[in-house]
Every structure is written in structure tokens, then in C-alpha cells.
Amino acid sequence: MRTMLKNPLAKAGRRPRMTVRLANHYGMCFGVRDAIRKTLDAAVDEPVTVLGQLVHNPVVDAELDRAGVRRGDLGAEVTEDEDGVVAFTAHGVSDRQRQRWSEGGRQVVDTTCPLVHKAHAALRKLAAAGYRPVVIGQPGHVxxxxxxxxxxxxLVVAGGADIANLPERGRLGIVSQTTQPVDFVRALVERIRAERPGAEVKFIDTVCAPTKDRQEALRQLCQDCDLVVVVGGANSNNTGALARAAEQLGVAAVRVERAEDLRPGWFRSVSRVGVTAGTSTLDETVRQVFERLQRIAAGGS
Ligand code: SF4
Structure with a gap:
């Protein structure tokens, strides 16, 4: 449970025209927080090159830029002659990639979230038991x-249309990308069972607890809101999932990366606005969005 941000208007004894509420769970998860900390700690001693985007959030990217952290490519050729260490992101990498970089002579900082490691372990266990590995998630996502x-x-299944690519028979061992909406994943697994009656389907739920908490908190928030503002990177999977979930619950959603992206015109006919944020969004960014919404609620901008 997160502490509610204070409403400055309440202190001043005035009633805002629009109420602004924060979800009970929102924003940065422990996995992302630890990944940023490990990367910044490593950058104090030597140059760090992150192999990919550490987290899908431009505000965090800017902070890493200021600390001199460079961006590299996980698929690049490994060369020993470059200086500094390389960092794997919180999203994790395959064992093949891990081995390729360490055998290539590069010192590695591994910031993979423990809950992503858990998803890898679940898929390995299914494969070792003779199940064909299937991942419910976004194709091409790191x-x-x-x-x-x-x-x-x-095999990767992004939605119902992909079930046609699954074999009719045999054993299918399914896990999920950690940031998928859990209801969507469970419904898709049931559909796979129904459309592949000749296959033995085993599913291990690897949607992470912080993602589930934020989705459940959003469900509660949507009961009392006309519009939800979702704060997070434009290419953040879980931020997009929160916005889609609000819309599926019948509540309009707008996505912003930072407070400056808010447009007062969006709120002209809104009396109750809710705020949530993806797991890669800094608390500071959420606070700034919340405070700007309070100013808009008071008729300002
Ligand atoms: S969203 Fe979940 S799996 Fe991803 S870094 Fe956060 S806690 Fe870990």
C-alpha cells in the first residue's frame, strides 16, 4: 500500500472542481529500482554500457545519461578491447547471451529482476519435463x-490468433511475460486448452506480484473515476497494459511520460480523475503529475 500524496487544496480549505486520486499501488517496482541502483553504483567506479534500455522510461534514461551511463546492443559483437563493464537490464537475457558476453571477456553487471529469473526457471522446468516452451507475451519484447x-x-502467443500456430498434440508448457495482465493470460490459457484438446497443457503463472498489485489497484480506482491518467514511458509494456485495462473497464485513459505532457483541455468535463503509473516510473514523476493535476483541478494550468 502506498502513502497518498497530500492535496494542497484541502489544506487551504478550498474544494477542488475535480478530485484527483492515486491508485493504492502504482509506479516503480523493486526490480526496476534495484536495477537502476546497481547500474548507478557500478558507474561510480568505471564506465558502464547498458545492453538495451535499462527500463522503458525516458526520465530514467535522462538520469542515467547524466551519470555517464552509455547504451549498447545486446546482440552486438563482443569485443574485449572496449573499456568498462556491460550491464544486462532488469528484463533479463537468455543463458546463451549471458555466456556469450562473459566468455567474450567482458565484466558483466546483471540487473535482471529476481522475478524474471523465476520466469526463466519456470520455463526451463517445463522444457526439462518434456513440454514445448510457450510464452504468452509481446513478440520482440526484450x-x-x-x-x-x-x-x-x-513459441510466442500474443493473442487468440496465435493459437493457430500451436501444435494440435503433444505437451505445451506455458509461462507468461511478467508484465502481462493476469486476467488476459488466464483467459488465453483457457482458450488454448479449449482449442487444443489433443494437447497436454501445463501453465505456470509468472506474472509478477507488483504487476498484479497495480492491475488490481487500477480496477478499484476505476470504480470511482471518469478518467485515468497513466504515467510511464511510451514504449513501456506494463504502462500500456494499465491504459488498456482502464479502457476495458469502461474508463477513458490518457498516457503521459511527464507532468508537462498533461493538457488542461482533457479534463474540462471530468469531475473525478485517477492516477496510476507503470513499474518503471519514478515516484518523483508521479508526484509532479499529481501536483499539476491539482493545479488544473483548481482552475489553473
Ligand atoms: S515489473 Fe515485475 S518482473 Fe519486471 S522488474 Fe518489476 S518486479 Fe521485476
Missing amino acids: EVEGLIGDFDDA
């Missing part, structure tokens, strides 16, 4: 690429 990267026969 976490999904890491999950399937050690299995040549792995």
Missing part, C-alpha cells in the same frame, strides 16, 4: 526474447 532465447522450438 524480456520475451530472453525467455525464448535458450529454446530453438519455443
Whole structure:
């Protein structure tokens, strides 16, 4: 449970025209927080090159830029002659990639979230038991690429249309990208069972607890809101999932990366606005969005 940000208007004894509420769970998760801390700590001693985008959030990117952290490519050729260490992101990598970088002579800082490691372990366990690895997730997303990267026969299912690509028979061992909406994942697994009656389907739920908490808190928030503001990176999977979930619950959603993105015109006919944020969004960014919404609620901008 998160502490509610204070409403400055309440202190002043005035009633805002629009109420602004924060979800009970929102914003940065422990996995992202730890990944940023490990990267910044390493950058104090030597140059760090992050292999990919550490987290999908431009405000965090700017903070890393200020600390001199460079961006590299996980798929690049490994060369020993470059200086400094390389960092894997919180989204994790395949064992093949991990081995390729350490055997290539580079010192590695691994910021993979423990809950992503858990998803890898679940898929390995299913594969070892003879199940064909299947991942429910976004094709091409770095976490999904890491999950399937050690299995040549792995399949990715993004939605119902992809079930046609699954074999009719045999054993299917399913896990999920950690940031998928859990209701969507469970419904998709049931659909796979129904459409593949000749296959033995085993599912291990690897949607992470912080994602589930934020989705459940959003459900509660939507009961009392006309509009939800979702704060997070434009390419953040879980931020997009929160916005889509609000819309599926019948509540309009707008996405912003920072307070400056808010447009007062969006709130002209809104009396109750809710705020939530993806797991890679800094608390400071959420606070700034909340405070700007309070000013808009008071008729300012
Ligand atoms: S969203 Fe979940 S899996 Fe991803 S870094 Fe955060 S806690 Fe870990």
C-alpha cells in the first residue's frame, strides 16, 4: 500500500472542481529500482554500457545519461578491447547471451529482476519435463526474447490468433511475460486448452506480484473515476497494459511520460480523475503529475 500524496487544496480549505486520486499501488517496482541502483553504483567506479534500455522510461534514461551511463546492443559483437563493464537490464537475457558476453571477456553487471529469473526457471522446468516452451507475451519484447532465447522450438502467443500456430498434440508448457495482465493470460490459457484438446497443457503463472498489485489497484480506482491518467514511458509494456485495462473497464485513459505532457483541455468535463503509473516510473514523476493535476483541478494550468 502506498502513502497518498497530500492535496494542497484541502489544506487551504478550498474544494477542488475535480478530485484527483492515486491508485493504492502504482509506479516503480523493486526490480526496476534495484536495477537502476546497481547500474548507478557500478558507474561510480568505471564506465558502464547498458545492453538495451535499462527500463522503458525516458526520465530514467535522462538520469542515467547524466551519470555517464552509455547504451549498447545486446546482440552486438563482443569485443574485449572496449573499456568498462556491460550491464544486462532488469528484463533479463537468455543463458546463451549471458555466456556469450562473459566468455567474450567482458565484466558483466546483471540487473535482471529476481522475478524474471523465476520466469526463466519456470520455463526451463517445463522444457526439462518434456513440454514445448510457450510464452504468452509481446513478440520482440526484450524480456520475451530472453525467455525464448535458450529454446530453438519455443513459441510466442500474443493473442487468440496465435493459437493457430500451436501444435494440435503433444505437451505445451506455458509461462507468461511478467508484465502481462493476469486476467488476459488466464483467459488465453483457457482458450488454448479449449482449442487444443489433443494437447497436454501445463501453465505456470509468472506474472509478477507488483504487476498484479497495480492491475488490481487500477480496477478499484476505476470504480470511482471518469478518467485515468497513466504515467510511464511510451514504449513501456506494463504502462500500456494499465491504459488498456482502464479502457476495458469502461474508463477513458490518457498516457503521459511527464507532468508537462498533461493538457488542461482533457479534463474540462471530468469531475473525478485517477492516477496510476507503470513499474518503471519514478515516484518523483508521479508526484509532479499529481501536483499539476491539482493545479488544473483548481482552475489553473
Ligand atoms: S515489473 Fe515485475 S518482473 Fe519486471 S522488474 Fe518489476 S518486479 Fe521485476
